[in-house]
C-alpha cells in the first residue's frame with residue numbers, strides 16, 4: 367500500500383487522537399502526528415507534525431509548539447522508539463514550529479537539527495544547546511535515505527521567513543511545505559484533507575496575503591519547484607493538498623498579491 371492511503375482518506379473516518387498513516391511501503395512510511403488539542407489560549411493555532419520512517423530511521427517534520435509535544439511524542443512511540451529519530455526538520459524559526467525542540471532533544475541529544483543556516487544562531491534562545499545542526503545553505507541541499515530515496519531541502523526565502531525551507535521526499539512525492547499552503551478553519555470538525563477547493567481558498571487567503579513576503583518570492587518559488595513530481599503538499603497548518611489541488615495551489619499562489627505587494631500596492 368502506498369499513495370492510495372492518502373488518495374482515499376475520508377475526513378469523516380479520522381480521529382485526531384490517532385496517528386494517521388499517509389504513505390506506507392516496506393521501507394518507507396509517512397504519518398500525521400499532529401494535534402488539534404486546544405490550549406487555554408483562544409488564539410493558539412493548530413499544528414501539523416509529520417513522521418517519516420525509512421528503513422528504521424525516523425525523521426520528524428515540524429516538531430511543533432511546546433503544548434503539542436506530548437501528543438506527537440506519544441504517536442511516534444506507537445511506531446518507533448524515539449531513540450531512532452535521526453533528524454528533525456524545521457521549515458523556519460517560529461515558536462509553533464520550534465518550541466518543543468528541547469523536549470525532543472532530551473530523549474536523544476544526537477538528533478540532527480535541519481533548518482536554514484539563518485536560524486542556527488537563534489535556536490539557542492529556545493534553550494537548545496550543544497546541538498548538532500545540518501544547516502541548509504540558500505541554494506538548498508539533499509539528504510540521502512537508507513532506502514535510496516532523497517530528501518531535497520529547498521530554499522523558499524520570505525515564504526514567510528527570510529530563511530525558509532520546504533522538503534521534497536523523492537519516494538512518496540510528498541512536499542512538506544511549512545507555512546506555504548497553511549489554512550485556518552473555523553469549523554470544530556477535524557479535517558486533514560481538503561474537501562471543498564473554493565472554501566479552502568478562503569481559509570488560506572488572509573494568512574498568505576499578510577504573512578508571505580511578496581508576489582515575486584511566491585512566483586520565484588513556484589517556478590523553482592515546477593519540475594518536481596509532487597503528489598501531495600503537506601503544510602504545517604490546515605489541510606493536505608492532493609492530486610490536482612497541488613497545481614491549483616501553486617497557480618493561485620504564484621500571482622497572489624502578498625506581503626509588501628499587498629501592503630503597498632501603489633509602490634513600484
Ligand SMILES: [Fe+2]
Pocket residue numbers: 458460526545
Ligand atoms: Fe510561521
Ligand SMILES: [Fe+2]
Pocket residue numbers: 460462463544545548602603
Ligand atoms: Fe506556522
